[in-house]
Amino acid sequence: MKPLEILAIVLASYLGIVVAFEALVVVMGKRQAEHGVGAAEKYLVITTTDASGSRDTVIGSVDVDGKTYVAANHWPRGWYERAVAHPDVEVTRAGQRAPYRAVAVGGDERDRVAQAYRLPFVVRFLSGFPPRAYLRLDPR
16 A cells, blocks of 8 residues: 555544544534533533524533633534624523623633633544634623
């Protein structure tokens, strides 16, 4: 086998792993949204809207300086795009639902959040190293 063929097989295999991992994450998130997240404080359900209606997505969160942040950590990021386009969202956390405004963050604030919201290398590897984007959830 030629080196180029080996490289193609390795890359195709890696792409298959990333697609399988992302599909698993989507399925798990949908099941968690349908059946509740439980009392885990680092997870929340964000309800985003668009012209087709509202959708619930289970995502992890982090509190930094008394503010709550969420991150688009995977390639499927429809919830993030909906929140940016329609920033008035609903958040359910520890059984309490409340209205929030999703605000995209950048600069120093983004750097502080990225430092506090680290993902293990294995998760970044399995998800194909997607770019991370952060939202601050401000109470309305």
